[in-house]
Amino acid sequence: MRIIRYHEIENLVKIYKTIVANMECLKGEIAALSELEADDYISGMALGNVGLDVDLGVAVDRGHAPSDKTGNIGISYKNRFETENLDLFKELSKEFNLMKNIINKIDIGFKSIPEETRKIITLKYLDKYNWYEIEDKTLLTKQQCQMRRKKGIETMRVISRITIEQYQELLKILNR
Numbered sequence: 001m002r003i004i005r006y007h008e009i010e011n012l013v014k015i016y017k018t019i020v021a022n023m024e025c026l027k028g029e030i031a032a033l034s035e036l037e038a039d040d041y042i043s044g045m046a047l048g049n050v051g052l053d054v055d056l057g058v059a060v061d062r063g064h065a066p067s068d069k070t071g072n073i074g075i076s077y078k079n080r081f082e083t084e085n086l087d088l089f090k091e092l093s094k095e096f097n098l099m100k101n102i103i104n105k106i107d108i109g110f111k112s113i114p115e116e117t118r119k120i121i122t123l124k125y126l127d128k129y130n131w132y133e134i135e136d137k138t139l140l141t142k143q144q145c146q147m148r149r150k151k152g153i154e155t156m157r158v159i160s161r162i163t164i165e166q167y168q169e170l171l172k173i174l175n176r
Helices: 006-014 016-035 040-047 068-111 115-126 131-138 142-160 164-174
Strands: 050-053 058-061
Touching (some): 006 016, 006 115, 016 115, 115 131, 115 142
């Protein structure tokens, strides 16, 4: 198991907010997907007594049974819908869990570095300050800030233990 290098953990810190935003989107997609059900019309066809009222746009009781062929088509569509929904749910959940795992590892690494270093990394990567603004905020020289940032990122890399495979998979998801 090979863990990511310095520039890769630095990149993850830079895109931290993007990862969190993507997690929120995935959470919403998963929630919406879990609320979906097979179309009433397809279910009704399979059960035998429902038709579609085009004017109302809803399934209504027609009082008669469909043919076996219609029922089989309805069941086939319902099964396909459920299978595809399940597959999509699994894929989205896998992506969400990968992102959550990486964010948790970054957070653990971030909490392990000194407060002043956390402040520097936050100002640089999350708040997008330049080195001169960071100097003003921390009352340290640019070189001191850069050295602390470098040590902090390296500590985060070692502690977080994010693998190259996890990193590459995350980038594939984010770049789609």
